[in-house]
Amino acid sequence: MRHPFTCFALAFVLALSACAADAAKRKEHQNVEFSPQRFAEQRDTILESLHDETYTELTDENRSAVLAALARMEARLSGVSRFEDMDKRDQTAVFNDQELINNLLTQAAADSRLICKREKFVGSNRTTNVCLTVGERRRLAEAAQDQMRGLQGSGYLPRE
Template sequence: MKKRMLTGLLLAFAVSGAAWAQGKSVIDLNRSFAEQRKTVMADLESDKYREISLEQKSSVVAALNRIQSKLGSADDVSRLHENDRVAVMNDQSQINTILTQAAADSRLVCRREKTIGSNLPQNNCLTVAERARLKLRAQDDTVRAQQRIGQSQK
C-alpha cells in the first residue's frame, strides 16, 4: 500500500515537473480563446488524450464552457470583473492540469523485447498509463498468490 502511494506521488511530481519544465500550457488566455477551445475539443476527440477518463473529459468541457460564458464574444480577460477573472483563471488551471496529465499518460512508449520461447525481439508499444496498469496488476496478482500460498500452509 505504501509503495502504491509513493509511486503515485512520484508520478504526480514527475508529471508536474515535466509540465513546468516545458513552460507551456494547453490554454493560454493571452491568445484567442475561441481558437484554443476548438483545438482542445478536436484533440479530446482524437488519440492525443486517449488516457483521459470520461469524468476528466466532461470536467474539461464544462470548464471550457464556463470560460466561454464568462468571456462572451470578447477574448480579453482584463475586461472581466475581478471575481469572474479569478474564476476564469481557476478554470484555465484546471484544464491545463487535467490535459497535461492526460497527455503524459497517453504518451506511447515502444520497447524491443524478447518473447518467451523466441530469440527474436518484437516491438511492444504501450502508453505510459497502460504500462503502469499492467505493473500494478502484476504486483496485485503476486500479492494475492503469496496470500493464497500462506493460507494453504496453515
C-alpha cells in the same frame, strides 16, 4: 541468400521507421493561455484534440471536467473583449478553469505518450516491438502487483 544480420538490420530499420512515422502523426500537447478574443478558436482546438491520439489516456471523468470548465469559461467570456473588463471574481474563476484544463490535459498527454521496446517473450529467441502508452504500462504493472499480492495472501507464495 541474404546474410542473417542483413535481415535483422532491415527489420530493425523498418520497425524504427514505423515508430517514427507513428510519433510524427501524434500531436504534441501545449499549455494554452486563454484570451477572450481567441477563446472560440482555442476551445475548438482543444475539442478537436480530445478526439485524436494526443489525449488517449484522458479518463471519461477528466474529459467531462475539461468540457465543463470550457463551458464555464465560455459563459464568463461571452461579450468580453479584455480580461481587465471582467469582475475580479470572474477573472479568478476563468484563471482557475484554465489551470484545471492545462493540468488535466498535461497529465493525459504525458500518460498518452507511446513507448516502444524490443522484448523477447518466454520460449522464443525472436525479439518483437511492443508499443504501449505510459498509462497502459502503469496499469499492467499495477495489475501484476495486485496478482502477486493475491497469490501471497492465498498461501501459494511465501511472504517476504
